Amino acid sequence: MGDYKNSAVYQRAYELALDIFSVSKNIPPLEAPGLKEKLQDASRSVCLHLADGFKRKRSRDYFDAKFYDAEMANEEVGILLDFLNSYEYINRHEYAELVNKNTEIGEMIRYMLEHPNKF
Secondary structure, eight states, X not given: OOXXXXXXXXXXHHHXXXXXXXXXXXSOTTTIIIIIHHHHHHHHHHHHHHHHHHHTTTSHHHHHHHHHHHHHHHHHHHHHHHHHHHTTSXXXXXXXXXXXXXXXXXXXXXXXXXXXXXO
């Protein structure tokens, strides 16, 4: 098994976290302590859980637990992106791009959970 940083799922999750950091600068200061921090934390959590799961892959139970955590953090990102869109803190194009990336990451994580021996 290779380094987690070389995995496509980690690279995409990291890219999404950076994109979220960039667009979250548009969140108004009054909203920032809640939504902004939660969104940034959730997007970074996906990366952290993936890295942890990859590093401890020898334990299938631990791998599964960390990848399920990554899946749930990724789902949280998707929900928070919905709020960002509903509050009109991001435009439609940004929203669509971020949601597409988020969906792709979720699909990759689920595939890895179903086929752990391939990784």
